[in-house]
Amino acid sequence: MVALKDFERGVVVLADKKGKINVGIMFIALALFILLSACAPMSAPTGGQVPPEYTAKEGRVSSLEIALADAMIEIEKMKARAVSSGDELPAIPPDAETGRCYARMLLPPAYVDRVEKRVVKEAAERLETVPATFAAFDEQVLVSEEHVRLTLVPATYKWLEEHTEVLPARSEQVLVKAAEYKTVMEEVIASPEELVWQAGRGEIEKIDEESGEIVHQRRIPAKYKKISKQVLVAPAQYRKEVTPAVYETLRKRVVDVPEHTIQEMVPARYKTVSVQREVAPAKEVRHVIAPVYKSFSYREKVADARLDWRMIPCEREVSKDLVYRIQRALRAKAYDTGGVDGVLGKYTLAAIHDYQKSQGLATGRLSIEVIQALGVSLLAER
Structure with a gap:
C-alpha cells in the first residue's frame, strides 16, 4: 500500500521499499580508462630534449597524479549526474521503508576540492x-712474486661433562573438587503466535470475495510453558602434579681444535x-x-542544487520532548532557537535551516538526517 499525506510545506510520502540503479560499474570503468591513458609515454616539454632519467621518474609520476585527480573529478560528476539523471523527481521515494515518512527537500550544490600542479619553470x-x-x-x-708457506698444527683435546636424560619429566591431573550444578526453570514457547480470520463488522474490515462476508484478522498470542534444566554452577577443579626428569652426568674426551694446516702468505716484494x-x-x-611546479587549489562545482526525497519524522513522532531535545542540541552548537520550550516555531526552524546549510544537508524542513547529525534520538528519554 502507498499513502500520500500533506504535512507542513511539501509532500510527505509513506511507501513500501523499491530498488534503484547501481552505477558503480560505470565509475570503475571510467577510472580504469583514464589511468590507462595516463600510462602512455609522455612527450618532452617545450624547450629541448629531456634526459631519460627525468622522463621516467618525475614526468610519469606527475602525469599519473594529474590523471588520477581528473578521474576522481569525473567520478564525482558522474555520481551527481546519475543521482539527477531522472528528468523529474519520482512520485514516491526509491528504497522507501514501510511505516516511514518522506518529503521533497532542497539539496545544496555539490563541490569537490581540486589541486592542480602546474609548471612555472620548464626543465633545462x-x-x-x-x-x-x-x-x-x-x-x-x-x-719477487707472492707465495704461500704451509705449517702443520697438531690437534688439541679437552674433557666435557654431558648431562643425559634417563627418565623424562611427566605430569598428571588430580581431581580436587567435582563440578557443581543447579536446577533452573526456563520458559519456552508451547504454541507460537498466529493470525486467524474471523467474522467482522463495519465497512472498514475486509470483505471475503467468495462468500461476501465481512471478516477481520485477529492475532492469537503465543503460549509458553516452563521446563527445568541443569546449569553448571562451578566447574571441576584439578591440580597438576609434575614429576621432574632424571638425568645422568657423563664425562668424555673430545677434540678441542682439530689438526690443521696454517697457510702463511709471503707477500711479493716491490721497488718504487x-x-x-x-x-x-x-x-x-x-x-x-628539473622543472619547477606550483600547486593551485580550487573548488569545482559538480552538481547544481536540486530537489530529492529525504526521510522525515512522521507527525506522530514530532513530540514536544523531541523538539525540546533538538532545541537543546542546537543551542549547544551556538544556534539561537528563541528559547527551549518544545515548540517547533519560526526561530527553531530558522536555526535548523542554518545548521543544515552549514553542514551541507538538505534544507526545507526537519529531517531525520539533521536529527541524527545533532546526536538526538527519536526515542523519548527516560
Missing part, C-alpha cells in the same frame, strides 16, 4: 666543461718509481635542471 640543461687532471704516482715494480699520469680526461658534464 647546464653544460659544464671539466679539464683533464694529472698527478704524480709512485709505481711499484715487482721484484715515480711517474706522471692522467687522472681524469677532459669532459663535458650535462646538469639536468
